[in-house]
Amino acid sequence: MTRPTVKEIKAIADIAGIAVSNEVAERIANSIGPAFEGFAAVAGTLPFDLEPATFVLVQQAIRTTHEKAAP
Amino acid sequence: MNTEPALMSLTSVAKAIAEKRVSSREATQSCLDGIAQWQPRLNAFMTIEAEEVLAAADAADGALAKGNSRGVLHGVPLAHKDMYYEAGKVVTCGSKIRRDFVAKTTSTALQRLKDAGTIRLGSLQMAEFAYGPTGHNSHYGPVHNPWAVDRITGGSSSGSGSAVAARLTFAALGSDTGGSIRMPAHFCGVTGLKTTYGRISRAGAMPLSQSLDTVGPLARTVEDCALLLRLMAGADAEDPTAAAGPVPDYMAAARQPIKGLKVGVPSSFYVDDLDAEVARILDETVAALKREGAEIVQVELPDQRQLTASCQLVLAVEAAAFHKRWLIERPQDYGPQVLMRLQNGLAIPGVTYLEVMRWRGPALSAHLAAVAGVDAVIAPVAPVAAPTIAESDVGNSPDAESVIQRLTRFTRPINYLGLPSLSIPAGFTRGGLPVGMQLIGRSFDEAMLLRIGAAFQRLTDFHERVPNSA
Numbered sequence: 214m215t216r217p218t219v220k221e222i223k224a225i226a227d228i229a230g231i232a233v234s235n236e237v238a239e240r241i242a243n244s245i246g247p248a249f250e251g252f253a254a255v256a257g258t259l260p261f262d263l264e265p266a267t268f269v270l271v272q273q274a275i276r277t278t279h280e281k282a283a284p
Numbered sequence: 285m286n287t288e289p290a291l292m293s294l295t296s297v298a299k300a301i302a303e304k305r306v307s308s309r310e311a312t313q314s315c316l317d318g319i320a321q322w323q324p325r326l327n328a329f330m331t332i333e334a335e336e337v338l339a340a341a342d343a344a345d346g347a348l349a350k351g352n353s354r355g356v357l358h359g360v361p362l363a364h365k366d367m368y369y370e371a372g373k374v375v376t377c378g379s380k381i382r383r384d385f386v387a388k389t390t391s392t393a394l395q396r397l398k399d400a401g402t403i404r405l406g407s408l409q410m411a412e413f414a415y416g417p418t419g420h421n422s423h424y425g426p427v428h429n430p431w432a433v434d435r436i437t438g439g440s441s442s443g444s445g446s447a448v449a450a451r452l453t454f455a456a457l458g459s460d461t462g463g464s465i466r467m468p469a470h471f472c473g474v475t476g477l478k479t480t481y482g483r484i485s486r487a488g489a490m491p492l493s494q495s496l497d498t499v500g501p502l503a504r505t506v507e508d509c510a511l512l513l514r515l516m517a518g519a520d521a522e523d524p525t526a527a528a529g530p531v532p533d534y535m536a537a538a539r540q541p542i543k544g545l546k547v548g549v550p551s552s553f554y555v556d557d558l559d560a561e562v563a564r565i566l567d568e569t570v571a572a573l574k575r576e577g578a579e580i581v582q583v584e585l586p587d588q589r590q591l592t593a594s595c596q597l598v599l600a601v602e603a604a605a606f607h608k609r610w611l612i613e614r615p616q617d618y619g620p621q622v623l624m625r626l627q628n629g630l631a632i633p634g635v636t637y638l639e640v641m642r643w644r645g646p647a648l649s650a651h652l653a654a655v656a657g658v659d660a661v662i663a664p665v666a667p668v669a670a671p672t673i674a675e676s677d678v679g680n681s682p683d684a685e686s687v688i689q690r691l692t693r694f695t696r697p698i699n700y701l702g703l704p705s706l707s708i709p710a711g712f713t714r715g716g717l718p719v720g721m722q723l724i725g726r727s728f729d730e731a732m733l734l735r736i737g738a739a740f741q742r743l744t745d746f747h748e749r750v751p752n753s754a
Binding site: 222 | 480481482527529532587589590592593594596597600604608611612624625627628630631632633636638639640641642643644645646648649652702726727728729732
């Protein structure tokens with residue numbers, strides 16, 4: 214996954230109902246671009262059955278473990 | 285013990301009021317005297333409600349004289365970040381857009397503190413809509429650091445950090461979405477607790493990012509944070525993400541020794557590119573914990589840069605979604621920096637956002653596996669002490685953006701993972717600026733962090749030092 218281009222940002226923002234100028238789109242690309250690059254190694258690699266609620270399950274599992282271990 | 289009431293810790297002044305050694309009026313007046321002295325230089329308060337709080341203090345004293353106590357914080361005056369709704373009060377959220385917004389409800393966290401007996405001193409400054417890490421605010425002016433007034437406080441809980449450090453309130457609520465409690469705690473030399481995602485209800489707290497927002501206290505001591513957490517934590521019908529189940533006795537946990545506990549020091553990322561003085565203070569903190577009986581071990585954490593990137597993507601999208609209506613209708617009413625940050629969220633496709641959210645579970649699992657052998661991890665809150673307000677002003681300094689990116693490096697990964705993290709004052713630079721260290725724990729294990737942090741504060745006096753008001 215690479216950082217979005219100015220053209221792509223303008224298109225996405227337009228669809229969201231908030232048109233941005235070329236200058237703003239370029240600034241957004243420079244500002245949020247590194248985050249896209251940071252996530253690139255993960256993007257497109259996740260297993261099919263994984264859903265966001267897994268996070269809550271992991272949280273609860275560790276909570277149960279250390280609450281049982283508490284004095 | 286300090287005889288000036290405002291210099292006492294939260295737990296000390298609450299006990300003194302309960303035992304009638306100090307009246308609520310004396311404690312309140314002592315805070316107001318400090319506010320009168322400091323506020324022109326700090327800009328920490330959004331509103332100061334002197335007449336109302338003195339009347340409330342007198343009522344609290346009157347009730348106590350008749351044997352009626354409302355709770356463990358009976359008659360203690362507090363001010364909080366101006367994003368916690370209180371019915372009938374203006375809650376600006378640090379913004380022009382909400383300059384006249386009057387809340388219809390009271391936030392659960394605030395209500396639980398009121399139920400314990402606190403009285404309202406006023407409200408505290410913050411970054412606009414809690415979306416800024418420095419303490420700058422283009423509508424209300426920057427908040428200043430009481431240790432050096434030309435320095436930033438950190439944000440977004442800027443007023444909370446500044447006011448607690450200057451002893452103007454005994455504690456304050458902050459919020460932490462990307463580091464907004466821990467950074468002001470670090471830069472201002474106070475104790476700050478970023479709670480586990482779901483530990484404290486967020487009902488009635490201004491939203492920024494529903495997947496990352498957490499409520500927590502800034503206070504003078506770990507013991508104070510333990511008391512406040514105990515009062516605020518627990519299930520809430522108004523917030524389905526607030527965790528059910530019993531709330532531990534955090535005060536008891538804070539009294540436990542740390543002999544035999546294992547504290548992990550990251551082998552990379554959190555120890556890279558540190559300012560020399562921050563590196564020295566990290567070493568000294570680790571050495572102090574070791575002397576107290578903790579075992580220090582090195583831990584290798586998963587790639588933290590991926591977590592930072594994930595936090596940025598989630599935050600940008602969710603913040604833009606909350607603000608979309610105002611981005612369309614009132615873009616001119618945002619400060620330029622906040623508007624730019626909000627616009628960033630417009631560039632992120634839905635599939636990318638959901639992919640980042642789907643990865644959160646596996647990322648937390650990987651982190652927990654990496655720290656399975658330790659009770660907590662210690663790391664700096666930021667690689668530097670407080671920069672100047674001028675050098676971190678994005679509008680006026682060409683290097684400001686890189687300064688700001690550096691500040692938030694060590695806090696964002698923790699928000700993405702939803703973990704608790706306790707920032708404790710750990711030392712001072714040779715120039716007199718405070719430096720904090722964060723203890724990072726497992727989900728819902730705030731008790732362990734409070735235990736280690738309290739042990740450190742029994743060994744040191746960094747949390748007791750007070751900035752000079754002269």
